[in-house]
Amino acid sequence: MSVLRSGMGAGAVPSGAPVSLSGVGKTFQTSGGGRTVALENIDLDVQPTEFISLIGPSGCGKSTLLRIVGDLIEPSTGTVQVNGKPARRARLDRDYGMVFQAPVLFEWRSVEANVRLPLEVMGVDKGTREQRVHDMLELVELGAFKKHYPHQLSGGMQQRVAIARALCFQPALLLMDEPFGALDEMTRERLNIEVLRIWQQTGTTILFVTHSIPEAVFLSTRVVVMSARPGRISEVISIDLPQPRNDQTRESERYFELVTQVRESLRGRGAAASAARARAEGGIG
Amino acid sequence: MTDEQQAPPESAVATSRGRSSAPARALLRTAAVMGLFLLGVAVIWEGFKALFGDPWRYPQLGIDFRPPFHLLQAADLQLPHVWDIVGALANPVQRSAAQSLGQFLVGAAIFTWWEALIGFVIGALVGVVLATLFVHSRLAERAFVPYVIASQTIPIVALAPLIVVGLGRGIVSIVFIAVYLTFFPVTIAEVRGLRSPDPRSLELMRSYAASRWSIFWKVRLPASVPYLFSALKIAATASVVGTIIGEDPGGASEGLGRAIVNFNQQYITGPEKLWATILVASLLGMAFYLVVRMIEVIALRGRRVAQA
Numbered sequence: 383m384s385v386l387r388s389g390m391g392a393g394a395v396p397s398g399a400p401v402s403l404s405g406v407g408k409t410f411q412t413s414g415g416g417r418t419v420a421l422e423n424i425d426l427d428v429q430p431t432e433f434i435s436l437i438g439p440s441g442c443g444k445s446t447l448l449r450i451v452g453d454l455i456e457p458s459t460g461t462v463q464v465n466g467k468p469a470r471r472a473r474l475d476r477d478y479g480m481v482f483q484a485p486v487l488f489e490w491r492s493v494e495a496n497v498r499l500p501l502e503v504m505g506v507d508k509g510t511r512e513q514r515v516h517d518m519l520e521l522v523e524l525g526a527f528k529k530h531y532p533h534q535l536s537g538g539m540q541q542r543v544a545i546a547r548a549l550c551f552q553p554a555l556l557l558m559d560e561p562f563g564a565l566d567e568m569t570r571e572r573l574n575i576e577v578l579r580i581w582q583q584t585g586t587t588i589l590f591v592t593h594s595i596p597e598a599v600f601l602s603t604r605v606v607v608m609s610a611r612p613g614r615i616s617e618v619i620s621i622d623l624p625q626p627r628n629d630q631t632r633e634s635e636r637y638f639e640l641v642t643q644v645r646e647s648l649r650g651r652g653a654a655a656s657a658a659r660a661r662a663e664g665g666i667g
Numbered sequence: 668m669t670d671e672q673q674a675p676p677e678s679a680v681a682t683s684r685g686r687s688s689a690p691a692r693a694l695l696r697t698a699a700v701m702g703l704f705l706l707g708v709a710v711i712w713e714g715f716k717a718l719f720g721d722p723w724r725y726p727q728l729g730i731d732f733r734p735p736f737h738l739l740q741a742a743d744l745q746l747p748h749v750w751d752i753v754g755a756l757a758n759p760v761q762r763s764a765a766q767s768l769g770q771f772l773v774g775a776a777i778f779t780w781w782e783a784l785i786g787f788v789i790g791a792l793v794g795v796v797l798a799t800l801f802v803h804s805r806l807a808e809r810a811f812v813p814y815v816i817a818s819q820t821i822p823i824v825a826l827a828p829l830i831v832v833g834l835g836r837g838i839v840s841i842v843f844i845a846v847y848l849t850f851f852p853v854t855i856a857e858v859r860g861l862r863s864p865d866p867r868s869l870e871l872m873r874s875y876a877a878s879r880w881s882i883f884w885k886v887r888l889p890a891s892v893p894y895l896f897s898a899l900k901i902a903a904t905a906s907v908v909g910t911i912i913g914e915d916p917g918g919a920s921e922g923l924g925r926a927i928v929n930f931n932q933q934y935i936t937g938p939e940k941l942w943a944t945i946l947v948a949s950l951l952g953m954a955f956y957l958v959v960r961m962i963e964v965i966a967l968r969g970r971r972v973a974q975a
Contacts, residue, residue: 454873503885
């Protein structure tokens with residue numbers, strides 16, 4: 383199914399696991415001189431063409447983890463390998479694309495100019511650039527809107543432009559930080575199906591941060607459940623729903639079982655953590 | 668995606684239709700505001716004279732009106748009638764001269780505008796370069812920003828003669844004064860503008876392994892444009908004021924500043940001439956402002972916010 387990738391050549395050929403984390407931790411210095419442990423002892427290996435969701439309560443460090451993979455933040459401990467090389471090398475090699483919760487489009491650039499931006503930065507020649515922009519806008523079904531400006535588009539359309547921009551230089555890995563978190567439920571479900579289609583067409587590995595249990599289950603090959611304070615991986619749940627997934631998937635029995643499993647995993651950790659806290663407080667008292 | 672795609676095109680069409688005439692409409696609006704302002708000043712002016720001024724004697728129109736109160740400040744010598752000031756533009760600039768006052772002042776205004784324009788352009792460039800330096804170097808910012816601010820605490824009328832002492836009489840000194848008044852607002856606004864991009868857009872550029880130059884050129888500079896124009900509109904009028912102030916100590920033989928000094932000396936015999944010069948100077952500032960505003964509207968086309 384990786385027609386687009388092979389058809390357009392170039393692109394980073396993954397020479398190792400797309401993402402390999404071992405013993406990753408992150409401690410922030412707070413303004414009062416204290417320290418906050420955002421992440422502790424994270425181990426995770428992501429295989430090529432996997433779709434991994436990170437899910438957990440606010441403050442569990444899932445966005446921080448995504449930024450560490452992208453070398454936008456440095457970890458305090460542990461090693462981060464992306465495509466078999468250190469995260470920094472991978473960033474400099476432009477091995478991954480990034481999509482944030484907000485589209486972060488440039489208002490002075492038309493839709494096509496926004497998608498073209500990374501190619502300009504990377505010095506891709508003009509012919510290839512125009513071809514890629516065209517292909518990517520077709521991929522997200524926004525070809526008719528290429529001359530529009532961001533403020534003329536709906537939130538969902540803006541986010542699709544952001545996805546096209548993240549994919550236009552054919553990264554082997556796509557990092558998505560709650561990309562549909564600000565959208566209404568209907569749009570979100572449509573874009574979930576869209577992102578699955580793109581994932582299958584391009585063969586890109588996706589690391590996806592979300593707050594939504596149904597979204598995580600629907601999209602992923604594996605769901606990484608995290609707990610907060612300190613941020614840890616509490617469980618990794620394989621999602622064995624058949625591919626390709628569609629609206630019927632959301633109504634299948636197995637889907638509901640998995641949603642329940644993820645929910646209980648999230649809740650279980652919460653209960654265990656508060657019990658531990660109660661014990662600790664009791665011990666002090 | 669169909670229903671999602673149906674709504675936006677309508678608004679898009681509306682916006683693009685609006686966009687084609689937006690520059691014209693924005694300019695007309697600004698010009699109308701300025702016209703209303705001038706009209707308002709004229710009404711207050713004549714109202715003041717109607718209450719406190721000298722008697723209005725216009726036998727041809729059958730008007731012989733005595734204002735109820737009297738104030739020296741509203742007398743015809745201190746505050747000529749608006750129509751006398753406007754009318755003076757058609758009279759000869761000097762007794763038995765072929766040139767009218769209006770023609771003379773338009774020539775003076777064009778001369779002054781050239782000086783102001785050179786000062787404006789250089790001042791804007793200095794402002795953008797300084798802002799770029801400050802945004803990229805904390806050290807430079809800490810070292811120089813206090814001087815930039817201190818420079819603006821010295822009154823320009825005190826500084827202008829010193830600049831002329833240093834740079835000599837002539838256009839260089841006059842332009843320097845215009846630069847001096849122009850660069851400051853541009854520097855301050857541009858520092859803010861260059862820092863205005865969303866932190867995530869900088870993260871995005873970092874994820875592309877973009878160079879500082881690339882980030883500056885493709886993100887910081889374009890994001891700063893609305894801020895830059897806010898300052899340029901202030902700078903446009905400030906450069907005209909600076910030039911007019913500088914023309915006297917700078918020894919200009921032409922220009923509105925020179926005209927103001929000359930007509931000030933002839934005030935007793937022709938107060939309208941000084942007032943007419945002030946009117947033209949004010950119109951020049953407004954015209955320059957409108958030119959910058961027009962460029963702004965064109966430069967910000969397509970963006971959601973085109974600031975006033």
